[in-house]
Amino acid sequence: MVTVYVYGLDPTVLANPSRLQVTVNGQPMPVQSLAPAPNGQAQITFVLTQSFGGVLVNLAVVVDGSSSAPFSITVR
Numbered sequence: 001m002v003t004v005y006v007y008g009l010d011p012t013v014l015a016n017p018s019r020l021q022v023t024v025n026g027q028p029m030p031v032q033s034l035a036p037a038p039n040g041q042a043q044i045t046f047v048l049t050q051s052f053g054g055v056l057v058n059l060a061v062v063v064d065g066s067s068s069a070p071f072s073i074t075v076r
Contacts, residue, residue: 004044009042022046024058030047
């Protein structure tokens with residue numbers, strides 16, 4: 001399980017989380033929960049379904065097909 005906090009998420013997505021997707025290196029990961037967080041953030045928890053061998057990968061949040069800028073994380 002991985003939890004990320006994001007800013008600037010369309011607030012209507014909280015009421016309809018099926019509009020949201022998380023991708024790691026372009027592969028969709030199953031979103032487990034989406035909740036409001038302090039300071040205008042949103043908390044997204046998802047399952048990392050595969051290992052990437054400790055290399056940098058690109059995580060992106062996708063809403064209605066529009067992707068955020070990728071954010072690099074290391075996945076072990």
